[in-house]
Amino acid sequence: MKKLIAGGTVCAGALVVAAILVPAGIHGEPQSPDTENVIVVVIDGLRCYEAFHDSPASDYVRCMRDSLDPYATRYQNFWNNGVTQTLGGHLTLGTGTWQLMPNSLTYFGPDEDTVSTQPDKPTLFEYYNKAKGYGPSDNKAVYVGGKSWNDTLMCSVDPEYGRSDGGKVVIFPPHTEDWENVPGDTATYRVLINSVLGPHHPNLVLVNFKDVDKWGHKADTLDTTGTDDDYYRAIEVANSLVWELWKWIQGDATYAGKTTLIVTTDHGRHDDQHGGFWHHGGICHGCRHTFLIAAGPDTPSNTVVTRCAFQIDICPTVGELLGFWYPHARGSALSEMLDFDLSHQTGTNYGAGSGDVRVTSTDSISVSPQIASSSTGDTLHVVYVDKSAGKCEVKYKRSTNLGTSWGPDSTLSTGDELDSQLPSVCVLGDTVDVVWMGCNWHTDPTGAPLPDSVPRWYLYHCRSTNAGGSWGTRRAIQGSKYEQSPVRDKPSWSIWDPSVSRYGSSVVGISVCCTGSRRTRTR
Structure with missing residues (x-):
């Protein structure tokens, strides 16, 4: 039989050091x-x-x-x-x-x-x-x-x-x-x-x-x-x-x-x-x-x-x-x-200098950091991908004292996403906007998975109006496009590598790559 x-447990991945995020463990x-x-x-x-x-x-x-x-x-x-x-x-x-x-x-x-x-x-x-x-x-x-x-x-x-x-x-x-x-x-x-x-x-x-x-x-x-x-x-x-x-x-x-x-x-x-x-x-x-x-x-x-x-x-x-x-x-x-204990699940702090401040502490990986500061420069906002929960999630931290110390993290992606990658952040006053790519099952308008559903990448957006103190509901604003007949023309496209910026007090510009080209959407 x-x-x-x-x-099955999803094992934690190897640790990678990137920019200011330094993972823990050897x-x-x-x-x-x-x-x-x-x-x-x-x-x-x-x-x-x-x-x-x-x-x-x-x-x-x-x-x-x-x-x-x-x-x-x-x-x-x-x-x-x-x-x-x-x-x-x-x-x-x-x-x-x-x-x-x-x-x-x-x-x-x-x-x-x-x-x-x-x-x-x-x-x-x-x-x-x-x-x-x-x-x-x-x-x-x-x-x-x-x-x-x-x-x-x-x-x-x-x-x-x-x-x-x-x-x-x-x-x-x-x-x-x-x-x-x-x-x-x-x-x-x-x-x-x-x-x-x-x-x-x-x-x-x-x-x-x-x-x-x-x-x-x-x-x-x-x-x-x-x-x-x-x-x-x-x-x-x-x-x-x-x-x-x-x-x-x-x-x-x-x-x-x-x-x-x-x-x-x-x-x-x-x-x-x-x-x-x-x-x-x-x-x-x-x-x-x-x-x-x-x-x-x-x-x-x-x-x-x-x-x-x-x-x-x-x-x-x-x-x-x-x-x-x-x-x-x-x-x-x-x-x-694998019928043996895994060995390479944690990493080193390579790349960290003696005066650097640890932003994250995890036995998994913290990667893909993006940082933005307030207009006065005293408040720093960081978004990154963390795998402590066994899958990649987008998290946020802030420092209100020029990076000397950092507050607790907030998870912006939700538990039902299969994977979350490539966060981007921008700040205007007390408003902080974050976008990222999240992978989820394709669903109908009620949220139920469609027959023969597939994992599909979506562009997500989340906003804080009090300088990162709390966050609104994350929203999917664009999904990868299904192919249509005739498929030999390859008319489908996937979105990737988002970036976010602000134009004035009310307009958010979001730029993404779509199968080799870059498109911009404002909201």
């Missing part, structure tokens, strides 16, 4: 799980309905369903709450932060793309190599895939990490070859086994099987090179390759009994109510709802976890398995799949 876990000594190697397989663009959305799971994934699942822990309620495209999805699971990157490529050399697609936060490759003293040429942390990335997934632009700590990238075939003639996932699998795992035995590998996404797009009736059956066949091939990889791991002397395999997808595809599986990039259930399966020496077998978990949780989970610290990640390690 399969073990079902409905809840990060613990690494634990000693049995896992020495982690292989993450991303089946690009596998929609939940062709995978594990229903019970029993689809026949298209019968190898994973019937053969791997009995050894594994599966997260049934797993979500991509960021950009449901290949680049954004991979960078999100690789960094543990929501990375809203467009699908663009970056190469070294004269043909380098003018749009940098490197993430602003370190990747799991950088965390691992820096912790262990390795570099790309040591072949210890490797990306293998049929999609042509180079520095995009290899390393970030974070000045404390970067290319010298990045992973090795093995692209098959090279990006100079024509996309239409790229061999399929079976060829990528052979390169993975014969050119990477077999000769080098790296400790950390991320592999991309691209054909499900490729043939899903080609099934569009405007494209004469593919059919629906090609999409379904690609799923069956990727599914069988995952099982072949698991069997190969168990037969290899270096990997057997010491390797955790994680299987997931970077994004889904439009559900039938929003255009069908030909395309993706929206916020519908089909695009956002994904899955994760993990099997290995530290992972319970035959277990299904039904609580909400997210792509940003993958990087911290790999960090726990391989014993590296992940200070910039915003997700939480997937504790239900």
Whole structure:
């Protein structure tokens, strides 16, 4: 009988120091799980309905369903709450932060793309190599895939990490070859086994099987090179390759009994109510709802976890398995799949000077601070994201003596939000305005979740009229837009990165990014 876990404690994330907010605690000594190697397989663009959305799971994934699942822990309620495209999805699971990157490529050399697609936060490759003293040429942390990335997934632009700590990238075939003639996932699998795992035995590998996404797009009736059956066949091939990889791991002397395999997808595809599986990039259930399966020496077998978990949780989970610290990640390690005590749940006060004043005191993380002052400069107002309650919440503090001491915190976001990020604050007289991004289930006008609801990002606003002494009701003033037909035009958009300012005594200006552009709204 399969073990079902409905809840589960959401573990506190690693501590990050940012600006004036200094978290408490010292990060613990690494634990000693049995896992020495982690292989993450991303089946690009596998929609939940062709995978594990229903019970029993689809026949298209019968190898994973019937053969791997009995050894594994599966997260049934797993979500991509960021950009449901290949680049954004991979960078999100690789960094543990929501990375809203467009699908663009970056190469070294004269043909380098003018749009940098490197993430602003370190990747799991950088965390691992820096912790262990390795570099790309040591072949210890490797990306293998049929999609042509180079520095995009290899390393970030974070000045404390970067290319010298990045992973090795093995692209098959090279990006100079024509996309239409790229061999399929079976060829990528052979390169993975014969050119990477077999000769080098790296400790950390991320592999991309691209054909499900490729043939899903080609099934569009405007494209004469593919059919629906090609999409379904690609799923069956990727599914069988995952099982072949698991069997190969168990037969290899270096990997057997010491390797955790994680299987997931970077994004889904439009559900039938929003255009069908030909395309993706929206916020519908089909695009956002994904899955994760993990099997290995530290992972319970035959277990299904039904609580909400997210792509940003993958990087911290790999960090726990391989014993590296992940200070910039915003997700939480997937504790239900880890049969050992977590070690990297608190952080250090690095960056704090001897004369600095602690603003927060938490055994979790306090990040993304924004500060504003009164016109006289004596009252300081700070908003930030705090994870003490197990999920990210927006909090507020003030100092009335130039920052010498700080009052108690106020929680501006509410308990029903799944996630809260990116607060911004402005002050005019005694009026303090705060905006932030909050993730919540899409509901009808009565507040009840809609059928097949999805987590959706909303722009929230809250105001104090007595200099932060008390706060009014927080209001959702804009939500991400659902895709509409024809979905191949990708007419959906997500909002992100809000900022707030005041114009005179009564007008509030709020600026947000919408799928690469910035829009301003006043109220």
